[in-house]
Amino acid sequence: MAKYPDKIDLYDDRGRVFASKVPVEAVSPLHNPAIQKIVSYIKQCVSVNLEGIEKALATGEVGGKWCIIKGRSVKLDLTKNAESIADSLKKCLQVTKDDDTEVKVLKGGKHLLVKVPAKRLNAGVEYTTGFTATAAALCCTIVENFKVNLWDADLIHAAVWGRYPQTMEPLGGNVSSLLSVPQQNEGMGYALRNVPCAHIALITKKNAMNAAALSAIMEQAAMFEMGDAVGNFERLHLLGLAYQGLNANNLVYDLVKENAKTGTLGDVAISTVKRALADGVIKPLEKKPSGYTAYTTDDLNKWNAYAAAGLLAGTMITCGSARSMQHCPSVFIYFNDLIERETGLPGVDFGRVAGTGVEMAFFSHSIYGGGNPAVFHGNHIVTRHSKGFTIPCVAAAVALDAGTVIYTPEKISGVVGETLSEVPELREPLRYVNEAAVSIMGGV
Amino acid sequence: MTTYKAQYYPGESKIAKNRKKYMDPSYKLKKLRTISDDDLVKLMGHRVPGEAYKSVHPPLEEMGEPVCPIRELVEPTPGAKAGDRIRYIQFTDSVYFTPLTPYMRAWMGHTRYRGVDIGVLSGRVPLEMRERDLEKVAKELVETEIFDPARCGIRGATVHGHSLRLDENGMMFDALRRFVFDKKTGEVVYVKDQIGVPLDKPISVGKPIKEEELREMTSEYRVDGVPFRQDKEMIEFVQRLHMLRTEAGFDPNKVKGI
Incomplete structure (x- = not known):
């Protein structure tokens, strides 16, 4: 009624x-189920700038503009291998084999649209899971797929997560969500x-x-x-x-x-x-x-x-x-x-x-x-x-x-x-x- | 649908009636002076007369527009169609019985003109539009009864003066001395553009309107003219609106028939 x-x-x-x-x-x-789906997608959907990561790794410019670590550089063909990255990323994020995880390759491999499974969000209380799970899974995927060694893994982290956790938000990172970090909400x-x-x-x-x-x-x-x-x-x-x-x-x-x-x-x-x-x-x-x-x-x-x-x-x-x-x-x-x-x-x-x-x-x-x-x-x-x-x-x-x-x-x-x-x-x-x-x- | 006649403004005083008149687009503003197109362009100072309009984006037809039902419905202004830059004319209106108060410029502007961006500040009112649309509107704003050459100023910067006493010639103070009173002709003459850049030739904007006439034409409530508090209907309107806003903030369901 x-x-x-x-x-x-x-x-x-x-x-x-x-x-x-x-x-x-x-x-x-x-x-309304569609409004609830929209709200849910806003939490679940995250975009990845693979081209940005590739560039950051090549130049050592990580954690924001002009923050170049001289002498640090890793040359990886991420955009060319976007399909295999997407496959591995999906497997890494999946909770069960047939859940709602999705990873879509866009613009010829320059970008990825990632949908983190609802189960991951349901297991926590914060909407940030969409971002954190994607960023972490992407780091693992790149390290695994490209056989990145112990000494370069930190640069991968910085290229993906940006300057976080030194900054409140992932400054200069290449994973982004529609939603800002909770500390930036006014109430x-x-x-x-x-x-x-x-x-x-x-x-x-x-x-x-x-x-x-x-x-x-x-x-x-x-x-x-x-x-x-x-x-x-x-x-x-x-x-x-x-x-x-x-x-x-x-x-x-x-x-x-x-x-x-x-x-x-x-x-x-x-x-x-x-x-x-x-x-x-x-x-x-x-x-x-x-x-x-x-x-x-x-x-x-x-x-x-x-x-x-x-x-x-x-x-x-x-x-x-x-x-x-x-x-x-x-x-x-x-x-x-x-x-x-x-x-x-x-x-x-x-x-x-x-x-x-x-x-x-x-x-x-x-x-x-x-x-x-x-x-x-x-x-x-x-x-x-x-x-x-x-x-x-x-x-x-x-x-x-x-x-x-x-x-x-x-x-x-x-x-x-x-x-x-x-x-x-x-x-x-x-x-x-x-x-x-x-x-x-x-x-x- | 029943026929509805727009009201525009409440109040029983002559000030309220003037406000209503200026806001009603069916009332044709009386033309008091003629300013040539070139002089107006010079006064605003955005381009040289005869110079082509600069653009901020290609013409809409050339660039194509995104698929949007609203863009398909809403006719762009000529300036928007051409991709003109957005430019402004800004006025300072003295507190001494000028035809328009700052707020009136916004209310009137939005009832009479399409695609305008008007902001009201304490001593100045900018009106922004696509450049060729602006020139059309500016002409009406300067040539008609809503502009008094002595007490309204076309001022892009250093606008100070609206609340200062008038000088011996009845002119509003202008720190940049953009306009001067020509005692020989009895006319107000602009020697600088709205920003304060000297003009090659002075531009006359005509004789100041007489004090008695201004007191009849003004839309300003003043204690030494028609005080706001004398307009009972207007006071009631303001108080009612305040009451309704407050009551609604407490519980909109309880505001019924009042």
Whole structure:
């Protein structure tokens, strides 16, 4: 029996209906098998830069840029032997013969996509197992396969793990996970939020709808983990995930379509209000002496979801028309200002997105350092304040950029984004979450 | 769907009405002066008049775009299509009855123009866009009633002056002396571009708007003009919003019909 009465219609990224009257809990991270798979894959999937290891070993440049150990060098043809390395690595990581371990050779042997078996993660309490098991198994594999002697084995370790454990993170290493080391999480449950938008945009191959969806899934799943989407606030986050991140009722797509050719951010705000009125989410409260009508609602959670969907559509119109990511903080502040002035109702996340926009605007416009929107994430000191409603819009903005920034998403993301885009559930989350929601809709 | 008329802004004072008017894109801003395209380009200082637009990436058609339903739907601006650099115009607005407050520049900019990136700081408001789109928008921002030559400054750097007293000619302080009052013609003349680089020829931006007119046109609440607290409807709006944000933060399920 569903906890909440809400039903949603599921749509794909092109505005085509997929299923109707699906209980909103079917897209909850607590129920939806595809979301759980995505979360699991984020822990299990690790990328290996074999070309990077080969270069580090050849030059002795290990543990970070310019850290060259003169006189130390091991010449190994790793990329040429990527297939045999992959086979040995798989055997080393496997817990049982037919478990879910996978090692895929990419880009002609330059990169490996490794999926560490779930059993290894289940045997521990930390998500870092994906990284540690892969790095350690890779060291063993290289030493074994290439008959590396006792005196060179330390260099293999440094080329794979980087400067760790002298540094907190594997600085200059060539194994990378989407997740950062736990010490870099700003609080409990922040792990899924500590993923820069550059990765999200590249994993989803710059499809703005899927970028927003993947980001929303990670942010809102984190809300459950952080203790935000619990009790009185669970429905707020469920509706936010459905309407903003997963295009429920085609709201985001419709709002974008309506304003696609000539619309401004203000037009999107007005379209959102119109839709909320038509759907009975808000209603007039009283007419003021000037003729201004203040609106009210009996369902603030749903109004928030509508406003959040409008915010994403506004980002897509503004950053999409300029094909530029830098506009997104301005959208976060002024979409909320405009919709609040239009209705008299609070903006997205009750003011927290607008506040996040103010900070992000400062730190993404070279005023006080920072970086372009591609480096921001939900764990970032200036963008962590909204509870999952800001970062999906940043991810969409990064996906829509045509090349206006000096540090491109490709440069920031490196191997990780490109490699993980090979995982279908991460690359096209909308499709898989919709399918999974339909498969369980009778049971929630 | 029922017809909906956009409201833009609450409040019963003339200030609120001015705000609403400027934010409403169906209201055509009155043109008060003409600045030639070349002069505007010189004032902003990003390129030499007649010079081709520099680009930050190839034209969209040449480079091709990733497969994305949103890119397919959303029409890029002409500047984005061509791959123009993103450039800016920045304004400083005096606290003495200028047509726009800093925040109004952002609200108005986002209701009237597409693909704009506007930031509001205490003494300056940058508006960033693709270069050829920016030149179009900048023209309206400088030629119409929302710009007063004496109390609004086009300032890319060293913007200080918005909260200082006006000088004997009614001009806002400018540490770089980019604009001067020409007593013979009664016009304000720019002798430097927005960054402060001297111009070959001075550029006139016309006569300052009279104080009485500015008091009617302004969107600034002031204790010696129309005080904020006199606008009961506006105060109620702000207080209600504050109450709703706070109540929602406590328990969104309890906010019903208020």
